[in-house]
Amino acid sequence: MSEPKSSARPASTPKPALDAVMADKSGNPLRRALWLDALDRELRPHLPPTLATRCRLANVNGEHLVFLVESPVWHAKVRLAEAQLIDAARSIGLKVTKVTVKTASAPPPRSPALDNRNGPHAVSAATHKGLRDALACLHDVDSSSTS
DSSP, X not given: OXXXXXXXXXXXXXXXXXXXXXXXXXXHHHHHHHHHHHHHHHHGGGSOHHHHTTEEEEEEETTEEEEEXXXXXXXXXXXXXXXXXXXXXXXXXXXXXXXXXXEOSSOOOOOHHHHTTTOTTOOOHHXXXXXXXXXXXXXXXXXXXXX
């Protein structure tokens, strides 16, 4: 009769998912995205106030900054502020010489800190009224079916 083998491995605690991904080579895109987000947050206070809320740093490719905007109007305004953007980028240590602006069909993704200013589950008054009206309709159907 054979005896059961004991586990010789010491018990280990599991790594948090983010740490596990970041430790591997496959975490490079995630590291780059986090770096770009940090640069965007660092660059934003140096931008003209009207542009700071309407554009987002999308990429840094050598000496080339790429910004995303939500409409052609903001595209033109960012192009006109190219010199200011280059100066702002240089003030935080980037060695850039060129700015490209791309217009996204949907609004560029925002920082979670900006999106959660009314709480993570905030809904508009119109949405709240629509849900209340829909619930009232369901109550009307239930009361008419029991009569």
